[in-house]
Amino acid sequence: MSIKVRTVERKGRTFLEQLYLVEIAKGMTVTLGHFFRNLLDNSRLYVRHYPEVQPEISARWRGRHRLTKHEDGSVKCVACFMCQTNCPSNCIMIEAGERLDGRSEKMPTRFDIDLLECIYCGYCVEACPMDAIRMDTGIFSVTSYSRESMVLGLEDLLETPGAFDEAEYKKGGG
Amino acid sequence: MSALDILLVILRIAFGAFVPLSFVAVLVWMERRGAAFFQDRAGPNRANVLGFRAGGLIQNAADGIKLAFKEDIVPGHVKHKFYFILAPMLVFITALLCFAVIPFADVLVLGDKHYIMQAVPMDIGILWFLAVVGFGVYGIILAGWSSHNKYGMLGGLRAAAQVISYEIPMGLALVSLLAVYGTVNLTEMAQFQGKLLFGFIPMWGVVLQPLGVIIFIVAAFAETNRTPFDLAEGESEIVAGFHVEYSAMKFALFFMGEYVAMFVSSALIVTLYFGSFQIPWLNTETLVANARPLVILIMIGLPVIGYFFGAWIKKNNRSHYYRENDPRKKETAVYISLLWSLVAVTEIVLLAYLVFAHGGVADRILVALLQIGTFLFKTFLMCFVYVWVRWTLPRFRYDQLQKIGWEKLLPLALLNIFITSAIIVSFG
Known part of the structure; x- marks a missing residue:
């Protein structure tokens, strides 16, 4: 019985990735997308407007005694x-x-x-x-x-x- | 010196001193709201005066008041109180002084007199910037050292090593830029960028020096100690780095110094690479010659911008949950009426210009104002890039930082000098 060897592919070693700039540009596009989505319509933010909107608590929640x-x-x-x-x-x-x-x-x-x-x-x-x-x-x-x-x-x-x-x-x- | 001379001196110095200061508020606001929007959060939206939140700007006032009234502690273990107190001043003052040489409009010609639109009109320009910005790191080192704290010390050391390594690629990127422009005077550089390449591309630094602009921007990020190069603070590793022992207004000075430095380096990047105050394809003479049609264009454009801005405010400035008599609706109504009265006042002023004062001096002043607006807008966008990068990239490890500086940016900068000088020598 031999041990199963799994070779994990190392990512991020190509020249373009080592250059950083392309990858940085990609990442920045993603964040800019989020920025403009939220800037143009801030009702789409993933937030609860606490304390006006209270969270729903389940019966299993351990609150005050x-x-x-x-x-x-x-x-x-x-x-x-x-x-x-x-x-x-x-x-x-x-x-x-x-x-x-x-x-x-x-x-x-x-x-x-x-x-x-x-x-x-x-x-x-x-x-x-x-x-x-x-x-x-x-x-x-x-x-x-x-x-x-x-x-x-x-x-x-x-x-x-x-x-x-x-x-x-x-x-x-x- | 005539009264006009004195007035212009005062105006220019006031511009050089107060614009960076007021931009601190704008930038802190932009950083917090921007960061929130990048991360799908709301950001500061509660602090208000009589229910008016000004989109979160009131939070800045609240923070400022809090910092001003906090107890100003000088820790007992600090031996050199003088240096401890000097450090934040040094950081702040050097950051502010850098802005003095940056031109914010083209040379203003009033009658037969020429006014260079810099707070300190001098020829050495970029050299002054390099000299003063290099001095800013002394503040950080002093703060780290005089805090007598290992985290502070490490932060100061990191800042020192980082600034020294990145000043070299920055300087070398500037060398090739100077070879292109043939001057160290920032106003002349800005005028150079008003020309057109092949007759249709604006001759901005970014077009002439595509490699140089990347090197310079990366080095500028490192110089201002901003992410991804903010190892001097590195809160996950060394708490807060050099300002760990500072409180109240002394901390606020560091904080403001950081944002002034960010504003100034954005202004410099804009001046060197993104055409400074130049509006693309419209240089100063064209603007002066076509002042009237331009004003009419602005008068048509303003209400359109006002309409869309108003619609945006109306859509976003409301409570996103059920609320009886939503107070934010009332707030929105006030903002929109303010917006329209602002538009109306501007229209009236422009109309008065068209009817009574066009031609000659008025045109010159109008163009100067337009250019100031353009410059500030470009700088604002560049500051946004700073914020954008901060909330996108993680911090570099220290060895990676040095490796990028010495093994990548330095050879690239040398290559850039080689290519640039070869092109200049062969094509003249």
Whole structure:
């Protein structure tokens, strides 16, 4: 059994190509074509006019986090610490408290996510056994003027609604 | 000296000083919008004053104001503050001084007096340019050295080596050009290019020296440190090269110096090879003799150009997405009314010329203005070539750069001298 040898043709070694000028002229024709196409009709530019035109986000996009709720409005999270344990950048801080509504024994009294630390890997979503934390808010631009406001608390996370309906989210493989 | 003399001196110096400066704004704008269009992007289109964006020109004003108000840092490790501050000035001033000898119109004859239309009317012309442009690299070397930074140092070294290698082919390309023109005076060169070869081809440098023009343009690109020869900056390799330690207005001076240098070398390429201020087939005397029909032609042509320009503005200056009461439509209406009032004013001035002032001095001044327009237009196109090349070609590797300079351009320039002198000696 012999090794299959494939000879790759070296390009760019002919005299005309070594002269550069012809090839440069060719390249410049191409760019000039683009220039005049865009100059004469700038609606043909390959750009999205952000922020007026927002990009379409798929259900699988890992955006800013939120905490989900039961139908009656109570927190789904049972403070099992799975997400916090799984988090590679240690951005989740949970403090558990006693739960009195009979759904389970524990619930979070504090649930902070430091968005400056977060790397948006989605491991917390995968680790959660209760489907309590999701990254389906569709918020992709997280900016602020202060470090403090980048730490989200329990209230902020519960307030934000999801951007997709349930069926779409499930189809997305979440 | 009469009052007229003094007025013309002031006008010429003002032209020599302010035209390159105002072209900086135009060129920065052209570079950014041009780059965007070459790459299918939009370029700066948000900065505005009261909703007027002037096609992106307002962005320049915003950048200028930002740079002027930024903190001007001289890093603590800089030992020679004097040279550190001197360097950007040197780059800028030498670039500006080069323009002083470039003629922007033919010799203006008013009565029995002749005015050479250069900021500094002197005979040495091209020699002044070579002397001053070579001095510009000292600014870059000084900046690199006094930054006390390895990237700055490398940038300065690269610039020095590059300019030295490319000044030789550039000088040699000029030698054969000087042999053709038989003068170093740039105004005389420009007048020479008003003649016709075989009676129908304009005798421009590019026709007489097809090889020389390629060598000269390549060397001029290297001299101005522009892509594909911008190794002195090489942001992917040495961050920003010589100006890595500069901030605020000192950086702005480097930046403006680069664009002034680009403008000046475009102006020189136009002067030497593309007929300077000459309109093809119409030299100064023909223009003066046929001033009236020419003015009538312009008066007919202006509204036509205005119509197409207006249509172009209307088509492109609008939002390309749904927007209630599109403010850009209002902006467009203002631009178009400005355009038409400009056309109307020009028409009125030309009409006044036709009715009251044609003949003699007025013709001369009109022709001079036309030639200034032609010169600036040609220079603008050449600057566009600079931008065009920058956004088409990648940067050369350093050894390739030196190889092209010494092994290709130098022998070619010598060959060009040989051919040129053989032709001149045999045909006279």
